[in-house]
Amino acid sequence: MNMIGRRKIWYALSLLILIPGLISLMLRGLNLGIDFTGGSKLELHFEHAVTVEQVRTVLDNANIGKTEVQLAEGNNVIVRTHPLDQSQRNQLLESMKGQVGELSIRSDQTIGPTIGQELARNALLALLLAAIGMVAYISYRFEFKFAVAAIVALFHDILVVAGLFSIFYIEVDSTFVAAILTVFGYSINDTIVIFDRIRENLRKKKKDEPMDALVNRSVTETMTRSIITVLMVIFVLVALLFWGGASTRVFNLAMLIGVISGAYSSIFNASPIWYDLKQIEKAQRRAKMKAA
Amino acid sequence: MNARKTLQLVALILVVAVAAALSYGPIKQNAKLGLDLQGGLYVVLQAEETPDRKVTKEEMQQVQAIMEQRINGLGVAEPRIQLEGTNRLLIELAGIQDPDKAVDLIGKTAVLTFRTTDGKTVIEGKDLKEAKEALEPGSKTAIVQMTLNSEGAKKFADVTRANVGKPIGIYLDQDLLQNPTVTEPITGGQARITGYGSLEDARRIALLLNSGALPVKMDMVEKQTVGPTLGAESLDKSETAAIIGIGLIFAFMFLYYRVPGFVAIISLILYSVIVVGILTWLHATWTLPGIAGFLLSLGVAVDANVIIYERLKDELRHGKTLRTAIEDGFHRAFTTILDSNVTTLISVVVLYSLGTGPIRGFAITLGIGIVVSMFTAISFTRLLLRSAGGSGILNNKKLYGA
Numbered sequence: 217m218n219m220i221g222r223r224k225i226w227y228a229l230s231l232l233i234l235i236p237g238l239i240s241l242m243l244r245g246l247n248l249g250i251d252f253t254g255g256s257k258l259e260l261h262f263e264h265a266v267t268v269e270q271v272r273t274v275l276d277n278a279n280i281g282k283t284e285v286q287l288a289e290g291n292n293v294i295v296r297t298h299p300l301d302q303s304q305r306n307q308l309l310e311s312m313k314g315q316v317g318e319l320s321i322r323s324d325q326t327i328g329p330t331i332g333q334e335l336a337r338n339a340l341l342a343l344l345l346a347a348i349g350m351v352a353y354i355s356y357r358f359e360f361k362f363a364v365a366a367i368v369a370l371f372h373d374i375l376v377v378a379g380l381f382s383i384f385y386i387e388v389d390s391t392f393v394a395a396i397l398t399v400f401g402y403s404i405n406d407t408i409v410i411f412d413r414i415r416e417n418l419r420k421k422k423k424d425e426p427m428d429a430l431v432n433r434s435v436t437e438t439m440t441r442s443i444i445t446v447l448m449v450i451f452v453l454v455a456l457l458f459w460g461g462a463s464t465r466v467f468n469l470a471m472l473i474g475v476i477s478g479a480y481s482s483i484f485n486a487s488p489i490w491y492d493l494k495q496i497e498k499a500q501r502r503a504k505m506k507a508a
Numbered sequence: 509m510n511a512r513k514t515l516q517l518v519a520l521i522l523v524v525a526v527a528a529a530l531s532y533g534p535i536k537q538n539a540k541l542g543l544d545l546q547g548g549l550y551v552v553l554q555a556e557e558t559p560d561r562k563v564t565k566e567e568m569q570q571v572q573a574i575m576e577q578r579i580n581g582l583g584v585a586e587p588r589i590q591l592e593g594t595n596r597l598l599i600e601l602a603g604i605q606d607p608d609k610a611v612d613l614i615g616k617t618a619v620l621t622f623r624t625t626d627g628k629t630v631i632e633g634k635d636l637k638e639a640k641e642a643l644e645p646g647s648k649t650a651i652v653q654m655t656l657n658s659e660g661a662k663k664f665a666d667v668t669r670a671n672v673g674k675p676i677g678i679y680l681d682q683d684l685l686q687n688p689t690v691t692e693p694i695t696g697g698q699a700r701i702t703g704y705g706s707l708e709d710a711r712r713i714a715l716l717l718n719s720g721a722l723p724v725k726m727d728m729v730e731k732q733t734v735g736p737t738l739g740a741e742s743l744d745k746s747e748t749a750a751i752i753g754i755g756l757i758f759a760f761m762f763l764y765y766r767v768p769g770f771v772a773i774i775s776l777i778l779y780s781v782i783v784v785g786i787l788t789w790l791h792a793t794w795t796l797p798g799i800a801g802f803l804l805s806l807g808v809a810v811d812a813n814v815i816i817y818e819r820l821k822d823e824l825r826h827g828k829t830l831r832t833a834i835e836d837g838f839h840r841a842f843t844t845i846l847d848s849n850v851t852t853l854i855s856v857v858v859l860y861s862l863g864t865g866p867i868r869g870f871a872i873t874l875g876i877g878i879v880v881s882m883f884t885a886i887s888f889t890r891l892l893l894r895s896a897g898g899s900g901i902l903n904n905k906k907l908y909g910a
Contacts, residue, residue, distance in 0.1 A: 324732070326730065328554075398870075404855070408844075408851050458749075
């Protein structure tokens with residue numbers, strides 16, 4: 217497989233997703249849920265069918281500022297508001313019961329605004345620490361250039377996930393952070409397996425085999441494994457996504473996108489980037505020799 | 509056919525099957541479900557602080573002691589009440605029937621009162637200066653040493669004078685903490701309460717007494733309740749998803765790799781028994797993210813097998829015998845598995861150390877999974893493959909996918 221020769225195509229394919237994602241991230245960012253912004257979210261189950269208007273009317277009369285209503289299957293309604301204290305919440309539930317109908321609470325969440333800021337800060341710190349740890353380990357076991365290529369591929373995956381979530385404006389919660397960090401830890405796995413093969417093939421390299429052929433061979437040799445492994449994870453994630461219930465949908469969707477992107481970037485980006493870094497090094501060395 | 513190796517193969521499979529069957533019951537019985545799977549309440553309390561008034565560790569421990577005292581009365585099987593950082597207290601009450609009542613209870617400010625037998629409040633929290641546990645110098649028994657402020661001392665002198673021989677109840681909110689009997693009038697503002705089993709008991713009471721004297725205002729910065737219906741639904745759906753996900757992996761492995769695929773399935777079952785066993789032994793709580801973490805770790809575990817088998821196929825294609833191919837395949841796959849798993853572990857460790865609550869649970873599950881998977885893939889799978897390869901009944905190379 218000619219991975220290196222066509223690398224400009226692979227880079228272009230990545231940019232095709234990355235650039236719209238980045239633009240969307242810059243223009244409107246992510247659709248942050250109450251885990252980040254603070255607020256209350258009530259999921260109510262009504263005994264009889266209800267309409268958005270009925271719920272809307274109660275909310276408008278409750279005088280609690282901006283609210284959002286969303287109908288879900290099975291007479292369930294999701295209501296989002298600013299952070300409500302216990303008495304505001306109880307009052308709201310009472311008027312819902314009185315004016316809309318008998319209900320039970322499926323879930324109820326209130327988060328203060330400070331928690332969300334911490335969550336975002338911790339997530340960024342975690343990404344940074346994980347990246348440093350990985351660069352250190354890969355530099356120690358392989359070489360610095362492998363580490364750089366691997367990390368670039370990882371940030372590629374994260375940006376693909378965040379970009380797509382921004383473009384489709386899917387609401388993100390705290391599990392999104394966990395998903396991003398897991399993608400970070402998970403897709404490095406694929407990259408390392410390929411790099412490991414390059415390292416091994418470099419050791420017993422024949423004199424007449426050019427570098428691009430060696431990289432192509434290494435990627436091809438590990439291709440079956442790369443595909444099977446990502447398939448296994450996709451099996452699990454698809455099962456979780458379709459049968460696993462709504463509470464972890466954001467997590468599973470982010471993981472699924474990230475894992476697929478991770479498989480792609482491991483095969484089509486990481487090794488070509490490493491190859492390019494190697495070429496740059498070679499060119500520099502040649503230039504230096506000429507100067508001397 | 510090699511009888512010894514065949515016997516070994518059959519024995520290994522039987523051992524795994526028996527282990528899985530025997531552990532199923534105890535694990536299912538001892539598995540603790542998080543509030544997202546059985547319903548319940550999760551609350552984060554944060555002390556109100558200003559730049560020049562920081563809460564102390566002592567004060568946070570007092571708050572914790574008060575919450576424990578209050579929640580004890582609610583009848584929750586295993587409440588989790590723990591301090592986090594310098595100014596937060598996490599409370600998790602999985603399976604609680606009436607979360608609203610608990611929220612009201614948790615949100616109250618502590619009221620400490622001393623009451624006489626006729627129910628009259630005679631001393632309040634603000635009259636108390638300090639309470640401290642101590643060992644009585646001569647007898648080494650645990651006591652609580654109570655110091656009242658000047659106004660409190662005056663009141664206390666009057667009360668004790670009027671109640672010699674009678675008990676004075678010490679109440680936190682509506683709970684009777686202590687009912688010590690007055691032996692003599694106490695005029696100096698210094699009182700001793702005796703009759704504790706240990707210094708630990710005395711300390712708990714001292715903390716609670718202080719809480720009445722030193723209330724820290726706690727804000728509820730996060731609250732989450734999950735109804736029992738949603739919890740049961742989530743549990744049900746996770747089980748379905750797990751069965752489908754695992755079923756797909758097993759089916760694929762068997763169809764694609766045949767004999768080694770079957771070996772992988774056996775070693776994945778052993779893997780699951782070990783991981784779930786360790787989690788049960790650690791009293792870990794199963795949550796939705798935890799289940800997702802476990803299923804994803806199955807992906808990692810199966811990957812180790814895939815790496816080994818792809819190597820094995822390579823070696824067989826190079827014309828090696830089955831036996832050397834198995835040995836060389838394992839040998840070469842080892843560094844690959846090690847390097848790829850260590851990098852993943854790095855991010856798991858970071859996730860654990862910076863995450864909270866459910867994210868931590870996810871990281872623990874995934875982390876344990878990765879470590880165990882290295883063990884089962886490298887040692888157990890090898891043992892099984894050696895017996896399968898050596899048994900003589902399964903040595904057609906086609907059966908190994910080559």
